[in-house]
Amino acid sequence: MLSYRHAFHAGNHADVLKHFIEVQLLTYLAQKDKPFWYIDTHAGAGCYSLDRGYAVQNAEYESGIARLWDRDDLPEALAGYVNLVKGINPDGLMKLYPGSPLVAAELLRDGDKMRLFELHPSDTELLKDNFADYRSDVLVQTSDGFGALKALLPPPPRRALMLIDPPYEEKQDYQRVVTALNEGLKRFAGGVYAVWYPQLQRNDARELPEQLKKLPVKSWLHVALSVKGPGEDGFGMHGSGMFVLNPPWNLHGTLQQVMPYLVSVLGQDKLASYTLEYREN
Secondary structure, three states: OOOOOHHHHOOOHHHHHHHHHHHHHHHHHOOOOOOOEEEEOOOOOOEEEOOOOOHHHHOHHHHOHHHHOOOOOOOHHHHHHHHHHHHOOOOOOOOEEEOHHHHHHHHOOOOOEEEEEOOOHHHHHHHHHHOOOOOOOEEEEOOOHHHHHHHHOOOOOOOEEEEEOOOOOOOHHHHHHHHHHHHHHHHOOOOEEEEEEEEOOOHHHHHHHHHHOOOOOOEEEEEEEEOOOOOOOOOOOOEEEEEEEOOOOOHHHHHHHHHHHHHHHHOOOOOOEEEEEEEEO
16 A cells, blocks of 8 residues: 555654654764664655645644744754754745655764665655755665665664654554564664654554563663544544664653653643653663
């Protein structure tokens, strides 16, 4: 199934959580001089227009990045993410929102490399266009990112961030995530793996974090942002989560400061809340 287009959801509350954490992970990896790779299994188009096209149909960015745009009380770490988004909008107007590949491109250094995978042919062409003149060390492929991990791991520098965020339109995606991580850890146990997932009322979504906690890894961090209570009809996404394997030591403390703020600013009803769990085995 290739119907999913992220442009409909660009800049929403789930993107805020995902890309804020992506910034923290990449910033941490960049603290050491040694190069690293960024691998994105479901890269999308790379950049999205917020003032025309798909994004204006549901205007989901209004419940996400728009609520942070003009705030003057942002926690320092969150301000770094917001300023990155503002950086690709030099006129100060909120017209473009970066997908995860463009977020990474803004933070990678000379010597770091990007490997981007997208199965939707239209988004792949947009992704190639968006990176045609951006960086010379980017490889874009029209392929299944789950399978790509097998061929890429371990990466030559033995340092990498793998972002895994499938659309979960197919029920099998939940199990594919678990399988891909099990196989990835066998090849590259020390890599940083970040998994995004939607908060839905279906069992697959609720059970995924518990399955990820059972993976053979030294440490993990789980954070979720619920912007509202589950719908009475049982449908719709009421939040999202990120599960990070081998997280930076300082990520938990950063999230302790930022997550209450995100609940207060992005919350849509009195049931808005967050989850934050961390474990070292």
